[in-house]
Amino acid sequence: MGFMIGIDGGGTKSIGSIVDSKGMIIATAEEGSMNLHTREVEAVGHTLENLINKLINAAGCDEREVDLVSIGVAGIGRKRDEITFRKIIERINLSIPVLLNTDIKIALVGAHGKEEGIFLLSGTGSIAYGIDSTGSEHRIGGWGHILGDEGSGYDIGRRGLEKIVQGIDKRVDSSNLKKRVFDNLGFTSIDDLINFVYSAKGTKADIARIAPIVEEGAQAGDKICIDLLIEAGNKLVDITEEIIFQMPHNENLVICAGGGVLENITTVYKHFHFGIRKKYPAITIIPPKYSPVLGALIMGCKHLNKMEEINLWKNQWKQVK
Amino acid sequence: MGFMIGIDGGGTKSIGSIVDSKGMIIATAEEGSMNLHTREVEAVGHTLENLINKLINAAGCDEREVDLVSIGVAGIGRKRDEITFRKIIERINLSIPVLLNTDIKIALVGAHGKEEGIFLLSGTGSIAYGIDSTGSEHRIGGWGHILGDEGSGYDIGRRGLEKIVQGIDKRVDSSNLKKRVFDNLGFTSIDDLINFVYSAKGTKADIARIAPIVEEGAQAGDKICIDLLIEAGNKLVDITEEIIFQMPHNENLVICAGGGVLENITTVYKHFHFGIRKKYPAITIIPPKYSPVLGALIMGCKHLNKMEEINLWKNQWKQVK
Numbered sequence: 001m002g003f004m005i006g007i008d009g010g011g012t013k014s015i016g017s018i019v020d021s022k023g024m025i026i027a028t029a030e031e032g033s034m035n036l037h038t039r040e041v042e043a044v045g046h047t048l049e050n051l052i053n054k055l056i057n058a059a060g061c062d063e064r065e066v067d068l069v070s071i072g073v074a075g076i077g078r079k080r081d082e083i084t085f086r087k088i089i090e091r092i093n094l095s096i097p098v099l100l101n102t103d104i105k106i107a108l109v110g111a112h113g114k115e116e117g118i119f120l121l122s123g124t125g126s127i128a129y130g131i132d133s134t135g136s137e138h139r140i141g142g143w144g145h146i147l148g149d150e151g152s153g154y155d156i157g158r159r160g161l162e163k164i165v166q167g168i169d170k171r172v173d174s175s176n177l178k179k180r181v182f183d184n185l186g187f188t189s190i191d192d193l194i195n196f197v198y199s200a201k202g203t204k205a206d207i208a209r210i211a212p213i214v215e216e217g218a219q220a221g222d223k224i225c226i227d228l229l230i231e232a233g234n235k236l237v238d239i240t241e242e243i244i245f246q247m248p249h250n251e252n253l254v255i256c257a258g259g260g261v262l263e264n265i266t267t268v269y270k271h272f273h274f275g276i277r278k279k280y281p282a283i284t285i286i287p288p289k290y291s292p293v294l295g296a297l298i299m300g301c302k303h304l305n306k307m308e309e310i311n312l313w314k315n316q317w318k319q320v321k
Numbered sequence: 322m323g324f325m326i327g328i329d330g331g332g333t334k335s336i337g338s339i340v341d342s343k344g345m346i347i348a349t350a351e352e353g354s355m356n357l358h359t360r361e362v363e364a365v366g367h368t369l370e371n372l373i374n375k376l377i378n379a380a381g382c383d384e385r386e387v388d389l390v391s392i393g394v395a396g397i398g399r400k401r402d403e404i405t406f407r408k409i410i411e412r413i414n415l416s417i418p419v420l421l422n423t424d425i426k427i428a429l430v431g432a433h434g435k436e437e438g439i440f441l442l443s444g445t446g447s448i449a450y451g452i453d454s455t456g457s458e459h460r461i462g463g464w465g466h467i468l469g470d471e472g473s474g475y476d477i478g479r480r481g482l483e484k485i486v487q488g489i490d491k492r493v494d495s496s497n498l499k500k501r502v503f504d505n506l507g508f509t510s511i512d513d514l515i516n517f518v519y520s521a522k523g524t525k526a527d528i529a530r531i532a533p534i535v536e537e538g539a540q541a542g543d544k545i546c547i548d549l550l551i552e553a554g555n556k557l558v559d560i561t562e563e564i565i566f567q568m569p570h571n572e573n574l575v576i577c578a579g580g581g582v583l584e585n586i587t588t589v590y591k592h593f594h595f596g597i598r599k600k601y602p603a604i605t606i607i608p609p610k611y612s613p614v615l616g617a618l619i620m621g622c623k624h625l626n627k628m629e630e631i632n633l634w635k636n637q638w639k640q641v642k
Contacts, residue, residue, distance in 0.1 A: 144518070194465070
C-alpha cells in the first residue's frame with residue numbers, strides 16, 4: 001500500500017493530509033472553501049487541485065504512488081451537488097482514484113474513530129448525525145441558518161442580538177449583553193448593529209462569533225446570557241433525542257459532541273450533557289477522537305479493504321496528537 | 322392653497338398621489354423602491370423625480386402650483402438615513418418644499434386619519450407604532466426579518482418552511498403543508514425548497530408569500546397551519562401589549578390593525594383580536610381608514626397649518642374610496 005490523501009472540504013476552508021503506508025502523517029495543508037453554492041465550479045476545481053499538489057509536493061512523492069484521495073464535502077447527500085462535484089473531479093484530470101463522502105460522515109468517522117455512533121455537531125451550524133450498528137445513516141437538523149441549525153453558534157448569536165434590540169424596546173433588560181457586544185465589535189450606536197446584521201458584512205459566521213461573547217456574559221453571571229445558552233443546550237438535547245429515537249439499532253450508543261460551540265461554550269455543553277445524562281443515563285458522551293481529515297482516511301482504508309491498517313494508523317495519530 | 326403631493330416611499334415600490342386645493346385626488350402613480358440600503362442614491366433620486374413629474378404631468382399643473390411634497394420613507398428615524406435622503410432631495414433640485422417623515426408615521430396617520438393611536442402593522446415585516454395624546458411616539462419591533470418582525474408574513478412563511486424540513490426529519494407530521502407549498506411553488510424535491518431559501522431568489526418577500534398558503538391549510542383544518550397562525554397572532558398580541566404598556570397617556574386607546582397579514586390572513590387576525598379584547602376589553606380595534614399616501618397628505622396639511630382642510634379632504638377620500 002502506498003500513500004493516501006484525506007480531505008475535509010469545508011464551507012470556509014479545506015484541510016488535507018497525506019499519510020504514508022504506515023498511516024504516518026507526512027504533511028497537512030490548507031486551501032479555500034469547497035462550497036458548491038457560493039463558489040464557481042472552476043474555483044472549487046482549482047482549490048482541490050492545489051490542495052492535492054501541495055500535499056504531494058510536501059510528501060515528495062509522485063501522484064502514481066498515491067492509492068486514493070478520500071474527500072468529505074458538504075452537499076454530497078444531494079444528487080445535484082454530487083453530480084457537480086464528480087464533474088469537478090473529472091475536469092481536473094486526476095489520475096488518483098477518489099472516494100467521495102459527505103462532510104458530516106467523515107466528521108462522524110473521525111470523531112468516533114469508526115463508522116458507528118452519533119455525532120452531534122454545533123459550530124456555526126448544527127446537525128445530529130448517526131450511523132447505527134447495521135450501517136444505516138440518520139440525520140436530524142442541518143438545514144442551514146434560516147430553517148434549522150438549532151442550538152448553533154449562529155442561533156445563539158442571532159438570539160443574543162434579538163435580545164439587544166428587545167432591550168432597546170425596553171421589553172427586557174439586556175444592557176449588560178449590549179455593552180459586551182458593542183465593546184467587542186466596536187459598535188457605537190444601534191445603527192452599527194443593524195448595519196452589521198443586514199449589510200453584506202454580517203455573514204452567518206460573523207453572527208456566530210457573538211456566541212463566545214454571550215458565554216463571557218454567562219460566566220459573569222448575566223441571566224439573559226445564561227438563559228440563551230441553556231436554551232441552546234436544550235435545543236441540542238432535542239435534536240439528539242430525535243436521532244436516538246430514530247435509530248432502531250441503538251444498543252451501546254455513544255454520542256460524540258463536537259464543533260466550536262460544544263467544545264468551547266462551557267454553559268451549552270454542561271446543559272446539553274446534563275439533559276442527555278438525565279434522560280439516557282446509559283449513554284456515553286465523548287469528545288471527538290480524531291479530526292474529519294483522519295475520518296476521511298479511515299473511510300479510505302475501509303474502501304480499499306485495508307481494515308487491519310486502521311488500528312495501526314490510529315496509534316500513529318495518538319503519537320502525533 | 323394649491324396642489325399637494327403625498328408619497329409613500331416603500332421598500333418594494335413607491336406610491337404617490339396629487340390632490341387639488343379641495344383634497345380631491347387628481348392622479349395617483351407608482352414607481353420603484355426608495356430603499357436606501359438596497360439601491361444607489363442616484364437611483365432613489367431618479368425614482369423620486371420621476372414619481373413627482375408623473376403626478377404633475379397627470380394633474381396638468383406646474384411645479385410652482387404645488388405647495389408641498391409630503392413623503393414617508395423608511396429609515397428616516399435613523400440619522401444616517403435621514404441625511405442621505407435629504408441629500409437626494411437636494412440633488413434633484415426640487416423647487417417644491419418637502420416634508421419628510423418615517424413610513425410608519427404616515428401609515429399610522431393614514432390608518433387613524435389623525436396623528437394619534439396605535440398602528441399595528443403585519444405585512445412582510447411587523448411593527449407596533451404609537452402616538453399618544455401628548456404627541457410622543459413609541460415603537461416596538463420592526464427590527465427586520467433577522468432580529469424582529471415577529472408575527473409577520475416572513476415569520477409565518479419561515480416557520481412554515483421550518484415545519485416542512487422538520488417533517489422530512491420525521492419530527493412532526495407536516496406532509497399536508499409540504500404538499501401545499503410544493504404544489505404552489507412548483508417544487509419537485511426538497512432540494513428545490515433549499516435552493517429557494519438559500520439562493521438569491523428566496524427574498525424575504527418570497528418567503529412571506531408562503532403565509533397565505535399556511536392560511537389555506539388552516540382553513541382546511543390542518544393543525545400545523547392553525548398552530549403556526551395562532552403563534553403569529555400571539556406574537557402580535559405581545560408587541561401590542563408592550564406598546565400599550567409603554568404609552569403613559571393611553572386613555573381611549575384605538576388600535577388600528579393593518580398590513581397584508583392582519584387584513585388577509587383571517588386566522589391571525591381572529592387570534593390577535595381575541596387576545597387583545599380578552600386582556601383589554603375597553604380598547605377598540607379598527608381596520609385602516611386611509612392609505613399611507615393619504616396619511617402623508619394629512620401630515621402635509623398639518624405642516625402648512627391647514628388643519629381645517631383635513632376634515633373636508635377626508636370627505637373627498639370617502640367618495641373616491
